[in-house]
Amino acid sequence: MRSVEIIVVGGGPAGSSAAARLVAAGVDVLLLDRERFPRHKLCAGWITPRVVSDLGIDVAAYPHRFLSFRRLHWYLKGVHLPVPCLQHSIRRFEFDAWLLERSGVEVVHHAVKDVRADGEGFVIDGEYRCRYLIGAGGTRCPVHRALFRDLAPRERALQTATLEIEFPYDWRDPDCRLWFFEHGLPGYSWYVPKDRGWLNVGIGAVALRLKERGDDLREHWRRFAEKLDDQLGIRVPEEPTGYSYYLRAAGEAARRGNAFLVGDAAGLATRDLCEGIGPAVQSGQRAAAAILGGGEYDLRDVGAASLGGGWITRAMDWAIHRGEAPRPALP
Ligand SMILES: Cc1cc2nc3c(=O)[nH]c(=O)nc-3n(C[C@H](O)[C@H](O)[C@H](O)COP(=O)(O)OP(=O)(O)OC[C@H]3O[C@@H](n4cnc5c(N)ncnc54)[C@H](O)[C@@H]3O)c2cc1C
Numbered sequence: 436m437r438s439v440e441i442i443v444v445g446g447g448p449a450g451s452s453a454a455a456r457l458v459a460a461g462v463d464v465l466l467l468d469r470e471r472f473p474r475h476k477l478c479a480g481w482i483t484p485r486v487v488s489d490l491g492i493d494v495a496a497y498p499h500r501f502l503s504f505r506r507l508h509w510y511l512k513g514v515h516l517p518v519p520c521l522q523h524s525i526r527r528f529e530f531d532a533w534l535l536e537r538s539g540v541e542v543v544h545h546a547v548k549d550v551r552a553d554g555e556g557f558v559i560d561g562e563y564r565c566r567y568l569i570g571a572g573g574t575r576c577p578v579h580r581a582l583f584r585d586l587a588p589r590e591r592a593l594q595t596a597t598l599e600i601e602f603p604y605d606w607r608d609p610d611c612r613l614w615f616f617e618h619g620l621p622g623y624s625w626y627v628p629k630d631r632g633w634l635n636v637g638i639g640a641v642a643l644r645l646k647e648r649g650d651d652l653r654e655h656w657r658r659f660a661e662k663l664d665d666q667l668g669i670r671v672p673e674e675p676t677g678y679s680y681y682l683r684a685a686g687e688a689a690r691r692g693n694a695f696l697v698g699d700a701a702g703l704a705t706r707d708l709c710e711g712i713g714p715a716v717q718s719g720q721r722a723a724a725a726i727l728g729g730g731e732y733d734l735r736d737v738g739a740a741s742l743g744g745g746w747i748t749r750a751m752d753w754a755i756h757r758g759e760a761p762r763p764a765l766p
Pocket residue numbers: 444445446447448449450467468469470474476477478479480481482545546547548571572573574575576577597598599637678679680697698699700704709710711712713715
């Protein structure tokens with residue numbers, strides 16, 4: 436059995452952010468991921484300036500696709516609102532692999548199945564032993580499943596369902612577009628261009644509210660694809676792929692002794708725009724700091740809202756969740 440001080444399960448932005456801090460501090464750390472990188476990850480790949488600064492990315496030196504939007508177009512009940520902004524897009528296929536490599540962590544290709552507490556530490560699949568464990572395995576993280584299911588059960592009312600596709604496309608429109616609540620969708624659809632001829636389009640909604648309405652996300656997708664074709668002249672080349680994840684709940688429990696949950700494993704995506712990369716990075720960095728400094732693992736200031744937590748966030752929260760889910764502390 437191999438023994439290390441810290442094991443990180445999952446090499447997405449949450450896991451690589453934690454690993455980068457731990458490696459920089461000279462700690463003995465190993466990262467396990469069931470996929471070989473670069474790996475496909477469903478995601479629009481919109482990132483905020485905060486993500487860029489938290490990760491200390493020198494944009495000029497970033498070797499892959501990176502596009503900055505100067506305008507975000509909101510569409511709400513027939514109203515079109517172009518908002519000046521500075522936001523960015525990346526391709527997750529490239530971004531995650533680059534972050535993981537940059538972290539310098541040793542990565543082992545291993546699908547984690549069994550996680551057990553063993554004294555002060557943990558044993559994984561009878562093959563790896565560690566003193567600290569960071570669960571960064573996304574929605575279906577095996578660390579959550581084994582150690583946190585009772586402490587932090589998944590909140591069904593906060594589960595999102597998504598459909599999306601990313602494909603090579605010679606776009607002419609460099610702005611990001613978001614359509615809210617079309618045909619009663621409890622969520623939104625998006626158009627996110629990527630640098631050098633790629634495009635991501637998708638649709639996301641609260642799964643429980645869709646079910647209550649007897650609604651079908653594929654039917655919403657069909658209408659969205661028609662709109663893209665009719666209004667923007669975009670033919671989506673194939674069927675989209677689906678994925679689901681959880682938005683930020685109130686009072687989440689993300690630490691149990693020496694085990695930590697970060698990113699989607701902890702259900703940290705924002706409740707208004709379902710933004711998960713920023714919270715993944717911040718929580719990964721905080722988990723590493725808590726291990727290194729022996730301090731608290733405090734997620735209170737990891738924002739539960741992308742839109743600042745003011746009245747727009749509250750209105751969005753109501754429109755999407757109808758107050759059915761427990762309210763988190765905002766932002
Ligand atoms: C359609 C869609 C669009 C989105 N768009 C955006 C967006 O534009 N902007 C934004 O900020 N957020 C967006 N999100 C959310 C964002 O993708 C996630 O919040 C983010 O990826 C969370 O990062 P993570 O590191 O926690 O998990 P992940 O990126 O999911 O990484 C988890 C890793 O764990 C590994 N893993 C899982 N199980 C195991 C196992 N058993 N053993 C070993 N390894 C395992 C996986 O292979 C994976 O590499 C979107 C999500 C979806 C589904």
